[in-house]
Amino acid sequence: MASSDQAIARLLLKDEVERFLFAEAELLDDRQYEEWLALLDDDIRYWMPMRRNVKFGELEREFTREGQDINWFDEGKDTLMRR
């Protein structure tokens, strides 16, 4: 019984996450940037590493490293607000 409760809880959570993402997309489509920004936590971190094509066995080189290398994005709420 417990496991089916967990399954239902997971489904509900998935539904909540989906609805949040749709609402977010809606705000952006409507250019409601202030409202969209208000959804973000103050300590949000927006980070996207760069990817390299590397040899099998050298996978540690596949992505540029956090806090050390150049990345496509590495921003917090302050920079996101300026955008």
Add this chain to the structure above:
Amino acid sequence: MVVTSRDEVTGKLVDVDHGLISREVFVSGDIYQQEQEQVFARAWLFIGHEAQIPKPGDYFVSSMGEESVILCRDRESEVHAFLNSCMHRGMKVCRYDEGNTPVFTCPYHGWSFATDGKLVGVPYFKDAYHQELDKSKWGLIEVPQMYNYKGGIWATWDKSAPPFLDYIGGFKLYLDLLMDSWDGSDSGTEVFGGVEKWLVPSNWKFPAENFIGDRYHNISHRSVDMVGIGPSGTGRRDTNERAGSRLLDVSFPERGHGTVMALRPGDAAIPNAYQDLPILAEYFRHCEEEKKRKDAQLWRLLGGPGTVFPNMSYLPRQPRSIAVWHPRGVNQTEVWRWFLVDTKAPQEVKDYLRHYYIRYSGPGGLTEQDDMENWNYAHSASRGVIARRYAYNYEMGLGYGTPNYENDGLKLPGLILDSTEAKAAEQNQRGFYRRWAEFMDAEDWGILANWRNGSGHE
């Protein structure tokens, strides 16, 4: 549009004396093809930084014009650049972006090449080749000339090209503002890990001429200037460091290089700049004091965007980086961007600058994305049969430069146009295309090394 004989480009497609440049130069496939031969196979090209390959066996796959090259360090720590194409049937011997390896093994039939380029392994050497293949003749093709200038690695496919320092000439003074440490000591810069690579749908010359000195396009960066991402929290850059300066456009038309920079007055004091973080402000001040103590006259020079002919552009300070505009067909450019920092800068300063570089540059950077839009649509709106009938206008500031510039006792090399009051000029672009036309027309380096007989005026 087929260009066949000498002097077809100079004066006709490129008429810098009247500030007119045909759109064919940017959109014609035939000219593009000729450019690969005449420009990219002969000029010195930037291929990487020694900091990318510190250990024996390290390699970074770079590019010269359209062609893939392997920049690597062999077992004896010697640096080489090889054409990344197997001698057997042309397969790319190295398909990765970077790494470390004892040998490059061709994925097609398995020939293997050592990191010094020698062919060391051939499958069925005994059975199929009957040991008759002369391996010593089939190593990887190596660039005939390479030069490590303060950590930056340059190469050319032309053995008759003049040595790198002669190719750079008096422009060295300005290039050093990029390659030397901010405190003025010789070299001492390193690159951050990660080279940004992305495609722009425009001819490679749009970005090359933009970086050689387009003060005129400031208007297109107005939004980022308004929100402020610079190292003092305002603008896209911190302009405090050049308060009271003259703004100079510097061109070397006999070589094609150019830069726009600032020159502080002879009695300038060290300004307050880079105020976003106390340790950053402190590092800036320390470097300025050191540099001024070493040479108070040269301290007055503040580097700005520049281009080394043909396709290496740079920003020496904000954000400090090197870009190469690789031609990828007449309508496309692959941009590669490396970011530099003083090796001895404190870690917090490196971290601050790294973040600043990222928010400024690249396809996601707040400033660089404006430029992409301009080059993309300028190019596509110039391709049509009607559009290409009309030349672009490069008249701005024609004839206002001087080869004998002097200010408060400092003489500077190059053709210099003071754009402080004028705000913008196109002298550097004219110098670039004058040189480009010479490359397209000239048969050999005997003609191209024209500075040896005193050329250098607009």
